Amino acid sequence: MTEVVVVDATQMRNLGEQVARQLIDGDVVVLTGLLGAGKTTFSQGVGTGLGIEDQIASPTFVVARTHEPGICNLGLMHVDAYRLHSADDLIDLDIDSDSPHITLIEWGESFVQKVTDSWLTVAIDRGNLGDADAPEAGERRVTLVTQGPRWQDRVLEVKL
Numbered sequence: 001m002t003e004v005v006v007v008d009a010t011q012m013r014n015l016g017e018q019v020a021r022q023l024i025d026g027d028v029v030v031l032t033g034l035l036g037a038g039k040t041t042f043s044q045g046v047g048t049g050l051g052i053e054d055q056i057a058s059p060t061f062v063v064a065r066t067h068e069p070g071i072c073n074l075g076l077m078h079v080d081a082y083r084l085h086s087a088d089d090l091i092d093l094d095i096d097s098d099s100p101h102i103t104l105i106e107w108g109e110s111f112v113q114k115v116t117d118s119w120l121t122v123a124i125d126r127g128n129l130g131d132a133d134a135p136e137a138g139e140r141r142v143t144l145v146t147q148g149p150r151w152q153d154r155v156l157e158v159k160l
């Protein structure tokens with residue numbers, strides 16, 4: 001488990017970028033945190049880290065968006081599970097497709113164990129650190145936890 005304090009959106013993108021560079025084909029990343037915590041901001045950094053050229057936006061209304069691979073030859077399936085009702089909906093999304101890719105699931109913590117045995121959880125907590133008048137502003141406490149056989153011999157390194 002790794003815990004870091006992320007002071008602003010730029011640093012959150014930087015964190016996403018660092019994590020992305022350590023991901024390999026088939027990895028699943030679950031992002032947790034309340035509305036406006038910074039899940040999509042982190043995902044934008046992942047897109048950059050993978051060299052994906054598309055702009056990464058919240059897939060809230062489409063549930064999932066697939067981004068073609070860039071220079072790292074890894075595509076990105078970006079899922080927003082907020083509106084999903086069961087793990088079956090995730091299975092339908094074909095996250096274990098054959099083409100090399102990473103899967104990022106916002107709001108995915110209650111479904112992920114039904115579709116894989118290994119994942120990285122990135123939990124973003126705004127806690128009491130934020131400014132009540134500007135709920136999107138402020139520091140976030142980010143906890144990274146890896147789980148399952150895919151991560152057995154890997155050490156995730158982040159340095160902000």
Ligand SMILES: Nc1ncnc2c1ncn2[C@@H]1O[C@H](COP(=O)(O)OP(=O)(O)OP(=O)(O)O)[C@@H](O)[C@H]1O
Binds near residue numbers: 012033
């Ligand atoms: N330390 C920080 N880390 C991340 N985002 C921050 C930080 N400080 C301020 N922000 C701002 O907070 C907002 C986070 O929004 P974002 O869309 O990433 O959240 P989200 O968790 O995906 O929300 P939703 O659940 O609504 O999709 C952005 O406007 C971002 O610029």
Ligand SMILES: [Mg+2]
Binds near residue numbers: 106
């Ligand atoms: Mg989002």
